[in-house]
Amino acid sequence: MWHRQVASFGYAFRGIWAALRSESHLQFHAVATVVVIGGGLYFRLSLTEWALVALAVAGVWTAELVNTAIETLTNLVSPDFHPLAGKAKDVAAGAVLLAGFGAVAVGGCIFGPKIWAVWPR
Numbered sequence: 001m002w003h004r005q006v007a008s009f010g011y012a013f014r015g016i017w018a019a020l021r022s023e024s025h026l027q028f029h030a031v032a033t034v035v036v037i038g039g040g041l042y043f044r045l046s047l048t049e050w051a052l053v054a055l056a057v058a059g060v061w062t063a064e065l066v067n068t069a070i071e072t073l074t075n076l077v078s079p080d081f082h083p084l085a086g087k088a089k090d091v092a093a094g095a096v097l098l099a100g101f102g103a104v105a106v107g108g109c110i111f112g113p114k115i116w117a118v119w120p121r
């Protein structure tokens with residue numbers, strides 16, 4: 001029982017690692033995540049602000065991983081051009097875009113005023 005649970009975690013981390021190695025978008029998100037965490041520590045975010053930032057970051061990573069899974073599966077099932085394959089990829093990319101907009105909104109609301117306050121004028 002526990003052995004299977006641990007193995008499932010292993011598969012999940014292997015999937016994240018495989019996507020991270022092949023997808024430049026995810027590598028960008030990894031760098032952005034480090035920058036956001038650094039900014040959060042610098043500006044001493046409150047617990048609620050950390051919670052919102054964590055949700056936004058997790059949302060983008062989740063959307064990007066699902067997008068990668070759908071792209072991979074689509075390439076396997078439909079390597080040739082097919083309108084449905086294109087639709088599947090476009091919809092998955094739309095999910096990433098929406099998650100990105102949400103993250104930018106959260107980041108702007110939380111970090112915007114803090115950066116503005118220390119901006120040299």
Ligand SMILES: Nc1ncnc2c1ncn2[C@@H]1O[C@H](COP(=O)(O)OP(=O)(O)OP(=O)(O)O)[C@@H](O)[C@H]1O
Pocket residue numbers: 023025071078079080081082083085086087089090093
């Ligand atoms: N097999 C296909 N059939 C029809 N349209 C496709 C097909 N493959 C890709 N497309 C179209 O080309 C677009 C880009 O596809 P691609 O696989 O290059 O994704 P991508 O978003 O550029 O992925 P990444 O940059 O992460 O590799 C898709 O969103 C879709 O509109």
